[in-house]
Amino acid sequence: MRCFFSSGPLFYVEYNFRLFFYLLFQRSDAICAIDLDTILPVYFISIFRNSRRVYDAHELFTEMKEIVTRPRIHKIWKSIERFAVPRFRFGYTVNTFIQNNLSELYHVNYAIVRNLPFYHEDITADYPTGKIFIYQGAVNEGRGFETLIPSMKYVDAEFQIYGEGNFFDKTRQLIRDNDLEKKVKLMGNVLPEKLQAITPHMFAGIMIVENCGLSLYYSLANKFFDFMMAGIPQICIDFPEYKAINDQYQFAYMIPDIETVTLEGAMNKLICDPILYHQLKNNAMSARKTLNWQQESKILLDFYKSLFENE
Known part of the structure; x- marks a missing residue:
């Protein structure tokens, strides 16, 4: 309209x-x-x-x-x-x-x-060939980019950001300020069907928001389920609604805050602990059979x- x-x-x-x-x-x-x-x-x-x-x-x-x-x-x-x-x-x-x-x-x-999200059969539990973390959704204020971008300096992996929003230009500047142009890529907006095909090949998702109001604190973002449906682990802030679901299905690595040191540690944990990684991935593959549209x-x-x- x-x-x-x-x-x-x-x-x-x-x-x-x-x-x-x-x-x-x-x-x-x-x-x-x-x-x-x-x-x-x-x-x-x-x-x-x-x-x-x-x-x-x-x-x-x-x-x-x-x-x-x-x-x-x-x-x-x-x-x-x-x-x-x-x-x-x-x-x-x-x-x-x-x-x-x-x-x-x-x-x-x-x-x-x-x-x-809709359940699709054509997802496998294969280990990804590269270590690429993915963020998808609005690149807006309150999504933790101020601490997330600097954390990539201490992680041996790539980070791809899919989406745009009111914090997009500031995110680009954060990447430049931290000299991370080779590790952090702004992919812009892509069609949902294309993103659905890309996500299963990523190493893990990033699902964080700042605690700046009850609306976000008690949110339940689509990407939380999108990462699960793609069959990949994710690093997720332990706000109540996310924690309640993960306590039952155990497909996300929960973190208590989104400080740079916390995010860095969580990403390196998934990279360095293949047993944990495969456990989360297998749990996502199982949960998607129940948590679907x-x-x-x-x-x-x-x-x-x-x-x-x-x-």
Whole structure:
């Protein structure tokens, strides 16, 4: 949906008006709002049409760093949340913390549906030919690049970064400042299908974020499961939702912080301990048979089946 404004309050005002009038002329049996930035037009359209409405809470929207650090903006979004979420009887989210948080605040009982990748048979447990660590996703603030890039000075391996974002130029400068142009490569954006083909050939993934707000602390990033689905080990920050899953499946090497010395030690541990490496890799190969969209989609289908039965 194209908007005249590209950022700021006017973008959200314009986007919500455009979305309202777009939905006004769409036929549907139910309407799903994805996060708070779509919830108002979905709510008012559902009232206008007397139709079913669903809230898909991908994250703790009001606790994102760019919102919680700006009091006036935070107050506006919190007001929208207080008004709208209690009016969405049906919904789902990605983890138990957000589920419990919304239940305590707004007395809603949402299901949990995680955004898991599709299961593919064509992945092998072969040892990679080279030692290349991979990061994939948004190259944004709060992703730990300030400590991650310098750690590569002490690791005998290559590091490839797939993606772009608001910290991309600063990441490039960090690579130059640490004289790591030959070891750290910025690969830019690639199509998901291509990245899906590249990742299984990597040595291990990097799954870290900074603790700069509840939204990130209780996040459950797609790449956590993407690395698992690719059948490769990963170095992962031990935030609660990641730890809970890894305690059960044991496919990630968990770290308590993202200091340079911690990251350096974790990467060298995987390189120098082939027994641990193969154990994590085999566990990923096993976990992917359970943690996949073919299984998780059954929960979503049951949710919508129940939605139409209850109305």
